[in-house]
Amino acid sequence: xxxxxxxxxxxxxxxxxxxxxxxxxxxxxxxxxxxxxxxxxxxxxxxxxxxxxxxxxxxxxxxxxxxxxxxxxxxxxxxxxxxxxxxxxxxxxxxxxxxxxxxxxxxxxxxxxxxxxxxxxxxxxxxxxxxxxxxxxxxxxxxxxxxxxxxxxxxxxxxxxxxxxxxxxxxxxxxxxxxxxxxxxxxxxxxxxxxxxxxxxxxxxxxxxxxxxxxxxxxxxxxxxxxxxxxxxxxxxxxxxxxxxxxxxxxxxxxxxxxxxxxxxxxxxxxxxxxxxxxxxxxxxxxxxxxxxxxxxxxxxxxxxxxxxxxxxxxxxxxxxxxxxxxxxx
Amino acid sequence: xxxxxxxxxxxxxxxxxxxxxxxxxxxxxxxxxxxxxxxxxxxxxxxxxxxxxxxxxxxxxxxxxxxxxxxxxxxxxxxxxxxxxxxxxxxxxxxxxxxxxxxxxxxxxxxxxxxxxxxxxxxxxxxxxxxxxxxxxxxxxxxxxxxxxxxxxxxxxxxxxxxxxxxxxxxxxxxxxxxxxxxxxxxxxxxxxxxxxxxxxxxxxxxxxxxxxxxxxxxxxxxxxxxxxxxxxxxxxxxxxxxxxxxxxxxxxxxxxxxxxxxxxxxxxxxxxxxxxxxxxxxxxxxxxxxxxxxxxxxxxxxxxxxxxxxxxxxxxxxxxxxxxxxxxxxxxxxxxxxxxxxxxxxxxxxxxxxxxxxxxxxxxxxxxxxxxxxxxxxxxxxxxxxxxxxxxxxxxxxxx
Numbered sequence: 230x231x232x233x234x235x236x237x238x239x240x241x242x243x244x245x246x247x248x249x250x251x252x253x254x255x256x257x258x259x260x261x262x263x264x265x266x267x268x269x270x271x272x273x274x275x276x277x278x279x280x281x282x283x284x285x286x287x288x289x290x291x292x293x294x295x296x297x298x299x300x301x302x303x304x305x306x307x308x309x310x311x312x313x314x315x316x317x318x319x320x321x322x323x324x325x326x327x328x329x330x331x332x333x334x335x336x337x338x339x340x341x342x343x344x345x346x347x348x349x350x351x352x353x354x355x356x357x358x359x360x361x362x363x364x365x366x367x368x369x370x371x372x373x374x375x376x377x378x379x380x381x382x383x384x385x386x387x388x389x390x391x392x393x394x395x396x397x398x399x400x401x402x403x404x405x406x407x408x409x410x411x412x413x414x415x416x417x418x419x420x421x422x423x424x425x426x427x428x429x430x431x432x433x434x435x436x437x438x439x440x441x442x443x444x445x446x447x448x449x450x451x452x453x454x455x456x457x458x459x460x461x462x463x464x465x466x467x468x469x470x471x472x473x474x475x476x477x478x479x480x481x482x483x484x485x486x487x488x489x490x491x492x493x494x495x496x497x498x499x500x501x502x503x504x505x506x507x508x509x510x511x512x513x514x515x516x517x518x519x520x521x522x523x524x525x526x527x528x529x530x531x532x533x534x535x536x537x538x539x540x541x542x543x544x545x546x547x548x549x550x551x552x553x554x555x556x557x558x559x
Numbered sequence: 560x561x562x563x564x565x566x567x568x569x570x571x572x573x574x575x576x577x578x579x580x581x582x583x584x585x586x587x588x589x590x591x592x593x594x595x596x597x598x599x600x601x602x603x604x605x606x607x608x609x610x611x612x613x614x615x616x617x618x619x620x621x622x623x624x625x626x627x628x629x630x631x632x633x634x635x636x637x638x639x640x641x642x643x644x645x646x647x648x649x650x651x652x653x654x655x656x657x658x659x660x661x662x663x664x665x666x667x668x669x670x671x672x673x674x675x676x677x678x679x680x681x682x683x684x685x686x687x688x689x690x691x692x693x694x695x696x697x698x699x700x701x702x703x704x705x706x707x708x709x710x711x712x713x714x715x716x717x718x719x720x721x722x723x724x725x726x727x728x729x730x731x732x733x734x735x736x737x738x739x740x741x742x743x744x745x746x747x748x749x750x751x752x753x754x755x756x757x758x759x760x761x762x763x764x765x766x767x768x769x770x771x772x773x774x775x776x777x778x779x780x781x782x783x784x785x786x787x788x789x790x791x792x793x794x795x796x797x798x799x800x801x802x803x804x805x806x807x808x809x810x811x812x813x814x815x816x817x818x819x820x821x822x823x824x825x826x827x828x829x830x831x832x833x834x835x836x837x838x839x840x841x842x843x844x845x846x847x848x849x850x851x852x853x854x855x856x857x858x859x860x861x862x863x864x865x866x867x868x869x870x871x872x873x874x875x876x877x878x879x880x881x882x883x884x885x886x887x888x889x890x891x892x893x894x895x896x897x898x899x900x901x902x903x904x905x906x907x908x909x910x911x912x913x914x915x916x917x918x919x920x921x922x923x924x925x926x927x928x929x930x931x932x933x934x935x936x937x938x939x940x941x942x943x944x945x946x947x948x949x950x951x952x953x954x955x956x957x958x959x960x
Contacts, residue, residue, distance in 0.1 A: 283742050289777060294731055294770035301681075301735020304720065307742075309735075321766070328725040329732060336709040337721055339931040373940075374932055397934035475939040 232421040239409035241383035241418055242272050242348075245390035246310065248420075250280055253308060256394055259286040259295055260312030260348075269314050270350060270409050292322035299345045300329050308344045308394055316351040316403075317360030323368075330399045331374030343399040346390070350406035351379075352446040352496050353528075353543050356536045363533050364497035366445075369401045370474035370506075377474040378428050379403040381448035383416035385471060389427040403473070405446035414449070428472040430480040436466035439490035439556050442481050442507060444470040447494040447544060454549035463553065473503055481507065482514045489520035490556040494544050499527040521559030524552045581802065590797050590804055591790075599806075600850060601830055602820040606878045608886025619829040619836075625893040631672065631824050632884045632894075633902050635664040638688040639881060640906035641697045644913055645687075645704065649859045653917055655706040658685045662822070662854030665880030666787050668692060669827025670849070673835055674755060679740075681720040681733035681756040685787075689757060693719040697909075698916045707923050727765030730756050730784070734771045737780035737843070746781045751839030753781040755831070761792025763808070764800045772812040772846075781838035783831065784809075784846040787821060789853035794866040806848035814844045821851030822880040852878070925951060 236244065250256045258273055258280075264287035267274030277285035288295050292313060299309035313319045319326075326347070333341040353362035370377045376398050380386045386404070393400045408414055433448065434455050443451040448469045455465040466484050470476065485491050491511055493504040508523040526544040534542050581589070592600070603611055603620065623631075642660050649657040660667065667688025674680060674692070682689055690700055695712045702708035703722060710721035720736075723729035733756035745752040762768050763786060775782045786805055790797055801808070809816025815837075819830040827849060834845035852875040856863050888894035929944035 289770070289773050291766075291770045291773070293767055294734075294774050297728065297731025297767060297770065298735030298738060298774050301732040301737070302739045303735075304714075304732065305736045305739030305743075307739055324725065325728060325731065325767070329723070329728050332709075333721065334934060335930075335932050337714065338708075338710075339934070340710075340714060341721070342934055376933070475937040477938070 231419050233417045233419055235415050236383045236387065236418050237410050237412065237415050238380070238383050238386045238405070239270060239272055241386035241416075242390055242404065243274055243276075244420070245387040246273065247276060247279075249310075249391050249394040250276065250284065253394070255307045257284050257286065257302065257307050257309045258312070259288050259299060259309055261288060261290055261295075261314055263287060263312050268312055270406060272348070272404075272409070273312065292318055292320075293325050296322040296325040296330060296345075296347065299347075300325060300333070300343065303343050303345050304333075304341060308346075310346045310348060310394060312348045314350070315361045315406075316349050316365055317363050319347075319349060319365065322347075326369070326375070326399075326401075327372050331372045334398070335374055342397045344394075344397050345399045346393045346402050347400070348390075348402045348404060350409070351403045352405050352407055353533065353536075353539050354407040354446065356539070358536070359533065362536065362539065364445075364495065364528065366401070366403050366473055367497055367502040370476075370503055375399055375401055375474065376428075376472070377401045377403065378472050379405070379445040380471070381405060381408070381443075381445055381469050382414065384418050384424070385427050387418045387420065388423050389471075391423070392427045403445055407446050408449065428477075430477040431469050431471060432466060432480055432484065433469045434465070434467040436464040436488070438464045438488060439492060439553055440466045440468060440481065440484040440488045441492045441494060441549065441553070442468045442470060443494040444473060444503075445496075447496060450544055450546060450549060451494050454546045454553070457546055457550060458553060463557070465553065476503070476506065476510070478507065478510055478514070481511065485511055485515045486518040489518055490559075491519075491523045492526060492549065492552045492556060493523065494526045494549055496528045496543055498530045499525050500530050502527065521556045524556055526552045583798070586802050587798050590801065592804070600818050600820055601826050602823050603826040603829060604823045604883050604887055606822070606883050608883045608890055610887065613829070616826070616829040616833060619832040620825055623825065623828070625888070628825070628884065629888060629894055629898065631668060631828070632881065632888060633905070634668045634672070634691065635688075635824060635881045635884070636902050636906045637909050638664050638668060638691050640910045641691075641913055642687060644910035645701065646855065646859065648914060648917055649704070654701070654704040654859075657704050657859045658687075659853070659855035659858070660685050660687050662852045662875065662880065663787055663789060664688055665824035666785075666821035666827050666849040666851050669824040670755065670785050670831040670847070673828050673831035675835075676718065677752050678835065679718045679720070679733075679736055679752070679754045681729040681736070681754065682722055683726075683729060683757050683759060683762070684722045684724050685759075686722070686757050690719060693717045695719055697913050701913065701917050702920060705917060705920055707920055727758060727762040727767035727771075730758055730762070730765075730768045730771035731774065734774040734778075734780055734782055737775060737782035737838075738778045740781055741779060741841075746839060746841045746843075749839065751781065751841070753783060753835045753838035753843065755783040755785050755835070757785050757787065759792060760786065760788040760790065760797050760800055760805060761795060762786075763805055772809075772844075775844040776812045776814055779841065780844055781841070782844040783834040783838060784844060785831070786846065786848045787851055788848050789821075789851050791853055791857065791863070791867065793857040793861055794863075804848065806846055809846035814846065816846040816848065818848045818850055821849030822878045822883070824880060824884060851880075
């Protein structure tokens with residue numbers, strides 16, 4: 230029997246977390262302000278009230294501590310879900326993530342499992358001060374032993390968080406904070422049937438003239454661009470990567486072989502980024518199918534600017550369409 | 560020099576007292592106060608092998624009879640002998656590196672033997688003596704230093720976490736593990752569980768150690784912080800890490816801190832048993848500063864003659880952790896020369912077996928590079944693995960011509 234609920238991404242995450250906690254008593258939520266406040270974005274709202282302070286931990290204020298103790302709890306047999314308040318605050322935890330979380334399974338040849346999820350609200354467009362709008366996902370994608378995923382809609386939020394929690398691998402779970410509470414993005418989520426696999430690339434709009442690949446908040450931009458392009462008689466295929474490491478580029482290769490053109494969109498700076506990796510691998514795999522060079526629409530190679538300037542920094546519909554035009558004009 | 564004069568100015572002492580800064584000499588004297596200069600050092604066996612009674616800690620070693628003490632002596636001799644053998648093997652090019660524990664046998668064996676099988680230990684990378692007490696075969700850890708593996712033992716079977724190379728990381732991991740013991744209700748009585756975490760004086764400057772203290776304190780985690788203050792973090796002395804004795808830091812976190820003579824195996828056993836007992840009963844955490852000395856280099860890549868005086872080493876040799884037990888046993892007629900000879904023979908055999916094993920250790924196959932990176936297979940990695948192995952196969956095929 231289907232059970233449809235119309236949910237925002239934020240509410241879908243909340244319900245997904247709740248369900249994971251109900252189904253497995255070893256699941257813990259830990260982070261700053263995740264308890265009584267329900268997190269600064271209210272994603273964990275009501276969970277401490279229902280599951281108690283020992284399963285939803287308001288931790289001291291130190292990211293290395295949150296992640297380092299989660300590693301120890303995982304060794305003990307728990308499945309911790311850490312919340313980092315904003316992506317710009319994850320760096321004190323970088324050492325524990327890269328040195329322990331990512332490597333213990335390999336170091337012990339599988340004897341130590343690390344079923345830890347780190348939820349990271351990321352991306353810009355919320356008019357915030359420094360350190361609150363960044364996109365550091367490429368840094369984590371470069372670390373072997375970690376899985377890095379990102380969601381862009383409520384269905385993936387609901388099922389994806391559960392899939393991440395069930396995984397025995399450590400997962401960095403990037404959430405587009407700008408879209409958390411968007412009423413316009415509310416989606417019907419069938420909470421009775423799980424999709425076979427959330428973390429694989431997915432064609433979210435079919436098209437024939439060019440392929441646009443994106444993830445997280447940029448998927449909405451890509452879809453909006455596709456709608457605008459259609460009015461101009463151009464057909465764009467849009468792919469949501471969903472899994473950033475390991476990258477699932479099979480559907481991208483397939484799409485590029487069909488359209489001959491690729492535009493990769495991300496808010497992160499472009500140099501040595503996920504979009505660089507996509508461009509490299511697509512030229513390697515689809516060289517004879519490409520009609521034009523792979524183009525990228527990204528944030529600039531600057532620190533995130535003051536928010537009054539972020540409209541210039543963030544890839545928007547017009548920049549994507551401009552890239553599409555350049556690609557088609559080749 | 561009574562360190563209390565400057566380490567704890569009272570609010571009523573006025574601005575002058577609060578502002579008073581200790582001189583560098585005072586800092587060093589406070590940090591290094593031992594049994595000769597600091598009454599707070601817990602010692603049960605003097606460097607001359609005399610038993611010192613302790614109202615507080617004797618009851619924790621009531622069961623230690625002559626036989627047990629002889630076993631502790633044997634443990635230390637075996638561990639030292641294996642350590643020296645590994646050091647020699649590194650010099651002969653058989654190990655990529657070795658991390659000597661010479662001088663720290665009592666701190667490691669004493670604290671390690673205080674643990675119950677159900678307890679968990681989180682080591683740094685010099686804890687070969689603790690590993691031995693947890694039943695880890697020395698051969699299981701030598702692969703790390705021959706660079707055939709990153710960790711060789713079953714951590715669950717031995718309840719001994721993999722070595723941690725990054726300074727201080729394991730302190731937070733141990734805090735998390737101990738929180739888990741608490742959450743599972745495994746503390747509260749004699750049968751309770753506890754965790755012990757090993758780190759050095761240098762690690763106390765790391766943020767992770769501070770955070771570990773905070774986490775353990777606010778969650779009442781059953782965690783014994785066991786700091787082996789061996790005086791040197793490679794070439795950096797303790798006074799580069801702290802202005803006050805390290806055990807006194809515990810006070811700032813709201814749990815007890817104690818300084819034990821780290822070269823006294825009996826005192827290390829007693830104090831660690833007490834601390835674990837506190838944790839088992841839900842009164843943890845506890846910080847133990849084992850005041851000891853690294854008598855060899857930091858690792859085999861280090862040259863301590865560049866930064867410390869030989870006088871210092873000579874002074875510490877007089878406090879050798881093994882010699883004092885030997886003196887006690889001999890003086891009191893608990894052991895004769897035949898016993899010492901038999902332990903030495905056993906240690907030589909132990910070392911010879913370690914050497915044989917090391918020399919004959921197989922090299923891991925190339926696909927070990929790709930093995931167990933993830934719990935779930937990664938298609939990208941699988942493709943890399945297949946491509947590389949087929950590249951290697953190409954050489955084999957070419958060689959057949």
